[in-house]
Amino acid sequence: MSADAELSIGEAAARSGVPARTIRFYEQAGIIKRAARSLNRYRRYSEAEVQTLRFVQRARALGFPLKDIADLLGLYRNTRRASRDVKKLALGHIAQLDRKIADLASIRSTIATLAERCHGNDRPACPILDELGAPSHH
Amino acid sequence: MSADAELSIGEAAARSGVPARTIRFYEQAGIIKRAARSLNRYRRYSEAEVQTLRFVQRARALGFPLKDIADLLGLYRNTRRASRDVKKLALGHIAQLDRKIADLASIRSTIATLAERCHGNDRPACPILDELGAPSHH
DNA sequence: CTTGACCTTCCAGCGACTGGAAGCTGCACA
DNA sequence: TGTGCAGCTTCCAGTCGCTGGAAGGTCAAG
Numbered sequence: 001m002s003a004d005a006e007l008s009i010g011e012a013a014a015r016s017g018v019p020a021r022t023i024r025f026y027e028q029a030g031i032i033k034r035a036a037r038s039l040n041r042y043r044r045y046s047e048a049e050v051q052t053l054r055f056v057q058r059a060r061a062l063g064f065p066l067k068d069i070a071d072l073l074g075l076y077r078n079t080r081r082a083s084r085d086v087k088k089l090a091l092g093h094i095a096q097l098d099r100k101i102a103d104l105a106s107i108r109s110t111i112a113t114l115a116e117r118c119h120g121n122d123r124p125a126c127p128i129l130d131e132l133g134a135p136s137h138h
Numbered sequence: 139m140s141a142d143a144e145l146s147i148g149e150a151a152a153r154s155g156v157p158a159r160t161i162r163f164y165e166q167a168g169i170i171k172r173a174a175r176s177l178n179r180y181r182r183y184s185e186a187e188v189q190t191l192r193f194v195q196r197a198r199a200l201g202f203p204l205k206d207i208a209d210l211l212g213l214y215r216n217t218r219r220a221s222r223d224v225k226k227l228a229l230g231h232i233a234q235l236d237r238k239i240a241d242l243a244s245i246r247s248t249i250a251t252l253a254e255r256c257h258g259n260d261r262p263a264c265p266i267l268d269e270l271g272a273p274s275h276h
Numbered sequence: 277c278t279t280g281a282c283c284t285t286c287c288a289g290c291g292a293c294t295g296g297a298a299g300c301t302g303c304a305c306a
Numbered sequence: 307t308g309t310g311c312a313g314c315t316t317c318c319a320g321t322c323g324c325t326g327g328a329a330g331g332t333c334a335a336g
Contacts, residue, residue, distance in 0.1 A: 058270045063245045087258035097246045107201045108235040120225035
């Protein structure tokens with residue numbers, strides 16, 4: 001039950017994998033609570049807070065925006081949450097990802113087609129530039 | 139051969155599809171040249187400049203960063219360019235896109251797996267939060 | 277003569293950091 | 307005791323590609 005705050009920000013960074021600067025940023029951004037301070041005004045962290053930092057880090061690695069992560073943390077800490085709410089956030093994020101992937105794939109395919117048709121030699125003729133400069137042929 | 143600068147920024151915006159604000163931004167960012175001004179200091183655009191704006195717009199729609207677009211515009215205007223240089227830019231961009239798409243797809247798959255295992259009901263048990271909060275099981 | 281649409285400039289914010297500057301603090305070593 | 311350096315503090319600025327707002331000048335119509 002030790003809620004002791006024994007770690008410096010650098011130690012919390014090392015243990016959590018979140019850079020010290022980013023920890024300060026998350027505090028400033030309101031994602032995590034203001035850290036406790038020791039007499040010299042240095043931030044102090046408990047293992048529980050390191051745990052929270054790891055949570056944030058994993059959620060970021062899954063591409064969740066910080067706003068969603070704040071919500072996820074709230075749900076995480078709320079033992080009376082409904083898993084429905086968590087799933088809703090996840091599915092929303094998946095939908096976002098699908099949209100982005102589809103956009104990028106479409107772009108990729110367009111450029112790839114153009115690039116295939118470009119000789120890529122020392123002469124100027126180039127279907128890529130032709131397409132970009134096309135006088136509104138649609 | 140008319141290099142007449144007869145259009146206001148609003149008209150150039152309407153003809154090119156690039157918002158007036160964005161045209162000013164492109165000028166400020168050095169993507170396009172400083173526009174000519176009429177007596178009242180309003181910007182004036184020729185059809186050729188509208189053409190350039192469309193070029194930028196199409197390149198943006200293909201996800202090229204503005205830096206690359208500046209280069210592409212240079213190549214576009216240089217009739218002695220080598221198509222090799224254009225293709226190189228395009229292939230570099232494709233590589234970028236592929237990396238991004240792979241990242242997003244991997245994330246998507248991870249979240250989807252987690253979400254499938256989440257009941258999404260009114261009870262708190264949730265594999266998504268379990269995974270995010272896992273105490274460094276690796 | 278006033279209204280309203282257009283144009284001008286500059287400043288700020290988005291998201292999620294990251295880097296730098298300037299200044300304290302703490303600890304090891306001579 | 308000094309000295310050096312790592313680590314901590316704060317705040318400001320930059321990234322990328324816009325977009326919004328404020329405060330003001332200009333112009334044509336009613």
